[in-house]
Amino acid sequence: LRTPLNAILGWSQIIKSSRSEQDTAEGVEVIARNARAQQTIIEDLLEMSRIISGKVRLDVQRIDLAAVIEAAVETIRHAADSKGVRIQLLLDPVAGPISGDPNRLQQVFWNLLSNSVKFSGRGSRVQVVLERINSHVEVSVIDSGEGIKPEFLPHVFDRFRQADASTTRRHGGLGLGLSIVKQLVELHGGTVRAKSPGEGHGATFIVMLPLMAIHPEPELGPARRHPRKGSDAVPTEDCVTLDGVKVLVVDDEADARSLLRRLLEDCKAIVTTASSAAEAMDLLRKQIPDVLVSDVGMPQEDGYSLIRRVRALPPSDGGQVPAIALTAYARSEDRTRAMVAGFQSHVAKPVEASELVATIASLAALRGNSPRP
Numbered sequence: 001l002r003t004p005l006n007a008i009l010g011w012s013q014i015i016k017s018s019r020s021e022q023d024t025a026e027g028v029e030v031i032a033r034n035a036r037a038q039q040t041i042i043e044d045l046l047e048m049s050r051i052i053s054g055k056v057r058l059d060v061q062r063i064d065l066a067a068v069i070e071a072a073v074e075t076i077r078h079a080a081d082s083k084g085v086r087i088q089l090l091l092d093p094v095a096g097p098i099s100g101d102p103n104r105l106q107q108v109f110w111n112l113l114s115n116s117v118k119f120s121g122r123g124s125r126v127q128v129v130l131e132r133i134n135s136h137v138e139v140s141v142i143d144s145g146e147g148i149k150p151e152f153l154p155h156v157f158d159r160f161r162q163a164d165a166s167t168t169r170r171h172g173g174l175g176l177g178l179s180i181v182k183q184l185v186e187l188h189g190g191t192v193r194a195k196s197p198g199e200g201h202g203a204t205f206i207v208m209l210p211l212m213a214i215h216p217e218p219e220l221g222p223a224r225r226h227p228r229k230g231s232d233a234v235p236t237e238d239c240v241t242l243d244g245v246k247v248l249v250v251d252d253e254a255d256a257r258s259l260l261r262r263l264l265e266d267c268k269a270i271v272t273t274a275s276s277a278a279e280a281m282d283l284l285r286k287q288i289p290d291v292l293v294s295d296v297g298m299p300q301e302d303g304y305s306l307i308r309r310v311r312a313l314p315p316s317d318g319g320q321v322p323a324i325a326l327t328a329y330a331r332s333e334d335r336t337r338a339m340v341a342g343f344q345s346h347v348a349k350p351v352e353a354s355e356l357v358a359t360i361a362s363l364a365a366l367r368g369n370s371p372r373p
Contacts, residue, residue, distance in 0.1 A: 008031050112205050143204075146199065149199055157181070178194075190207060249272070277309070281310075330348035
């Protein structure tokens with residue numbers, strides 16, 4: 001929740017203080033993109049809350065499952081096309097109708113397809129197979145993506161569980177999507193299971209739904225409807241002037257890097273950005289910054305590893321550069337871990353511009369490069 005909120009709040013401050021049409025257009029685009037990301041997270045949390053509290057109601061009717069699957073595919077197709085993933089449908093037209101809630105079942109297949117596309121590489125294929133087997137129908141979503149470790153397979157549908165929950169993970173999310181799938185399928189009297197030969201060999205998710213297992217009840221009244229997927233900031237013009245202060249910003253998110261560059265350059269800082277720990281080390285060797293500002297959760301090598309590598313350098317090579325951990329990991333234990341790793345300061349996302357700039361100014365003063373108030 002904190003990561004997209006950081007970009008939303010930051011760019012809203014820029015738009016409020018800027019009269020540039022270009023800034024406004026760029027800011028609105030970033031805000032919209034991150035608001036959609038946050039909306040997905042919030043919807044998953046609310047959906048799981050409704051499921052746990054028993055407040056999910058099914059609008060049961062006779063449905064054509066093939067049409068529901070096709071609708072889910074159309075919803076995810078743009079994301080698949082943009083990633084270069086081809087979706088292939090193999091739907092048995094005589095699989096037979098079932099009883100169920102078309103919107104909830106579309107949500108099930110959208111989640112499964114989204115998961116497969118997310119973990120599939122460019123040029124790969126995702127297959128959706130619908131077939132009737134005895135007294136039930138089976139829908140298989142098959143991908144050739146990253147696969148699932150054998151030891152994680154029994155936990156793949158657990159709430160808040162992810163195969164890679166480390167700070168170096170490449171894929172975001174809450175670990176709720178597959179749990180929601182399992183709960184909704186079971187509400188329809190069905191089952192869902194996952195299988196995978198292992199890492200790098202793809203995965204298959206199989207949904208089994210009984211024919212006419214749920215019988216609609218008489219309508220007793222208007223149907224209840226549930227939501228579907230669907231402090232004042234300090235102005236940046238009040239910031240300390242960071243004249244001549246060289247800041248190296250490290251973050252794997254392009255929106256976050258763009259936001260920080262803009263905020264700091266507005267305060268006259270000299271900003272260099274890196275998208276990874278490796279790139280940051282290369283830049284630091286070329287020119288030692290006055291302050292290092294690094295994200296913690298990054299693919300391949302996280303911020304903790306980066307700061308330990310920096311602290312292993314001799315002072316003449318930047319080993320003592322003041323550093324700030326700017327991160328969505330905001331618990332007290334995260335703060336302690338950042339300090340132990342070698343950061344001088346821990347700032348949680350979303351950050352107020354004035355707080356970040358004041359922290360940078362304070363650390364820059366430690367190196368004898370004091371900015372003007």
